[in-house]
Amino acid sequence: MAAPFVLGEKEEAEAIVSKDEGETCHQREALEWMIRLQERPDDAPLHDRFRLWRETPAHDAAWSQLDHVSALIRQLPSSGGVARVPAVLDRRWRRAGRTILVPFALAASLTALFLGRDLLPIPAAATTTRTGEVRTMKLADGSRVILAPRSAMTFDGARHARLLRGSAYFQVRHDDDHPFRVVAGDAIATDLGTAFEVAMEGATTHIAVREGAVGASCAGGWKDPLPLRPGQTEDLDCASGTRRRGEMPPSRVAAWATGRLVMIDRPLAAAIAALRPWHKGWLIARGPGMARHVTGVYDLRHSDRALAAMRQAHGLSITRITPWITIIHAD
The missing domain is CATH 3.55.50.30 (Phage tail protein beta-alpha-beta fold)
Structure with missing residues (x-):
C-alpha cells in the first residue's frame, strides 16, 4: 500500500489523469468518425454532422493527429500486406456490395496511438491491472480488495481508497470508529459492515452490495438516507444529481472476480x-x-x-x- 500523497501531489496527478482521459475520448471519437465516413462516403447528413463535430477545437486537434498518422503511413513503401474485412461477418457491409481495405500498419499504429494509452499506468495510482488481470490485495487492517482488469486504485490513508479507473470488490473489516470509504469520481461508498463492489462507468459510479450495508453519497454533500443492503445496487451520477437503484442476487455481485x-x-x-x-x-x-x-x-x-x-x-x-x-x- 502506497503512502499518502504529499500536499499538492495528488491534485496534480489527478489533473494529468483527467487531461489524458479527455484526450483519449476525443481520439476514440476521431477514429470512429474515420470508420463511419469510410463506410458511408456518400452520406451528406453524416458529413454535415462530422463538420459540426470538428468545429470543437479539441475534436479538430484529435482529427488532425489521426489524419497526420494516416498520411505518414501512406507514405511508407507498400509491403503488400492488406487486411480485407470479411464482408460475411457484417450484413450491412455485404449489402453495400463492397468491403473495406485497411493496411495492417495503419491499423496497428492507430491502435497503439488510441488504445495503448488506456493500458498505461495512471500517474496517481498505487496499483494498476492489465487486460485480463485480476489482482488481490490484503490491507494492513485485514480488509481485502480485488481489482478488476484495466483498473487503477490508490489509497489516501489506511481506510480510504480511491478508485481511478475500472472496478474493484471490497471485503472490509468493519470499524465503527474508522469507517472504510471508497471514492470514485465524486461518488463515495462508505462501509457499514460489508462486502461490496464499486465500478466506474463513464460519469456513473455503480455500487453493488453482497454482504452488510453501504452508504452512498457525493463529495458535494448529497447523501442517500437509506443504505444499500445485500442484493441492492445504485448507479450514481453526482455531476447530474441522478441515481437509480436496482436489485440482483447477492451471489452475483462482482462475479467477474471468478x-x-x-x-x-x-x-x-x-x-x-x-x-x-x-x-x-x-x-x-x-x-x-x-x-x-x-x-x-x-x-x-x-x-x-x-x-x-x-x-x-x-x-x-x-x-x-x-x-x-x-x-x-x-x-
Whole structure:
C-alpha cells in the first residue's frame, strides 16, 4: 500500500489523469468518425454532422493527429500486406456490395496511438491491472480488495481508497470508529459492515452490495438516507444529481472476480463495456440495438467465445478489422 500523497501531489496527478482521459475520448471519437465516413462516403447528413463535430477545437486537434498518422503511413513503401474485412461477418457491409481495405500498419499504429494509452499506468495510482488481470490485495487492517482488469486504485490513508479507473470488490473489516470509504469520481461508498463492489462507468459510479450495508453519497454533500443492503445496487451520477437503484442476487455481485459476466436486464452496450477489460484489443459498439436489455452469463476469460454467444443470441454483426480492432453492430 502506497503512502499518502504529499500536499499538492495528488491534485496534480489527478489533473494529468483527467487531461489524458479527455484526450483519449476525443481520439476514440476521431477514429470512429474515420470508420463511419469510410463506410458511408456518400452520406451528406453524416458529413454535415462530422463538420459540426470538428468545429470543437479539441475534436479538430484529435482529427488532425489521426489524419497526420494516416498520411505518414501512406507514405511508407507498400509491403503488400492488406487486411480485407470479411464482408460475411457484417450484413450491412455485404449489402453495400463492397468491403473495406485497411493496411495492417495503419491499423496497428492507430491502435497503439488510441488504445495503448488506456493500458498505461495512471500517474496517481498505487496499483494498476492489465487486460485480463485480476489482482488481490490484503490491507494492513485485514480488509481485502480485488481489482478488476484495466483498473487503477490508490489509497489516501489506511481506510480510504480511491478508485481511478475500472472496478474493484471490497471485503472490509468493519470499524465503527474508522469507517472504510471508497471514492470514485465524486461518488463515495462508505462501509457499514460489508462486502461490496464499486465500478466506474463513464460519469456513473455503480455500487453493488453482497454482504452488510453501504452508504452512498457525493463529495458535494448529497447523501442517500437509506443504505444499500445485500442484493441492492445504485448507479450514481453526482455531476447530474441522478441515481437509480436496482436489485440482483447477492451471489452475483462482482462475479467477474471468478471470471464470469452476469447480465440481468442490462443494456447490451453495458455487456460489451464489461468485456473490454478482458479483451486484447479495442471493441467498438455501435447501432441502436445496443440500447436493448439482455440477460445472460458469459465467460470473461474467453472474450471471443462470449462475443460469439452474444452474436448468436442477439443477432449481432461482428467485423474484425485487425486482431486489435473489432466492430460490433446491433440493429
